[in-house]
Amino acid sequence: DQQVKQNSPSLSVQEGRISILNCDYTNSMFDYFLWYKKYPAEGPTFLISISSIKDKNEDGRFTVFLNKSAKHLSLHIVPSQPGDSAVYFCAASVGSGYSTLTFGKGTMLLVSP
Amino acid sequence: NAGVTQTPKFQVLKTGQSMTLQCAQDMNHNSMYWYRQDPGMGLRLIYYSASEGTTDKGEVPNGYNVSRLNKREFSLRLESAAPSQTSVYFCASNRLAGDSYEQYFGPGTRLTVT
Secondary structure, eight states: OOSEEOOOSEEEEETTSOEEEEEEEOOTTOOEEEEEEEOTTSOOEEEEEEETTOSEEEETTEEEEEETTTTEEEEEESSOOGGGOEEEEEEEESSSSSOOOEEOOOEEEEEEO | OOOEEEEOSEEEEOTTOOEEEEEEESSOOSOEEEEEEOTTOOEEEEEEESSTTOOEEOSOOTTOEEEEOSSSBEEEEESSOOGGGOEEEEEEEEEEETTEEEEEEOOOEEEEEO
8 A cells, every 4th residue: 555645657847837746645644744856877865845744845946835634745846947857756754853754656757948 | 975875886686696785874874774666666665774783674675684784884685686676776864953854865776686
């Protein structure tokens, strides 16, 4: 049973527009969420995180929104750039600190010029 | 500051052979992790070590063993490799900052078992 789901395997967006990547989770114990970006042949790179006590966290072009009642989070990238083309993974954990992460299967984002 | 390093980058094994994947971090992190990533799948946790001297099983531990050699190093061993273990393996360590944390990943080891 997949506890973290990214239902869109891929997303195509034009440069300058908004990219919205979605993630759903089933485990109500999850209280910390992270987004990672991964380029081919490289390890995942941390992008942004959010604790369940918040519903929004912003860092530059990246904003993560959390809707606890819907068990849904989304990553907004504005404006999208060709260099943002990568696979994006959503991950969740129970508690912060020395917890283990459960990852979604990823969404491949392609930003075209 | 190299972050998380992994060796080797690539490896081809025959079924039944053994090997050890090495991981080291120079960030003084307490927790370290081993994941595997297969096509169309997210990262799945194999083993982790919350602190030096402790190790615990993750989601897919069968066929693997680990050793937390010291605070810096966390190795993953395949005693008798099987084709199902063909995958990309990532090591990670945790940075805890207040009530938030990040996992830093190494560049990965691409393993093929024939």
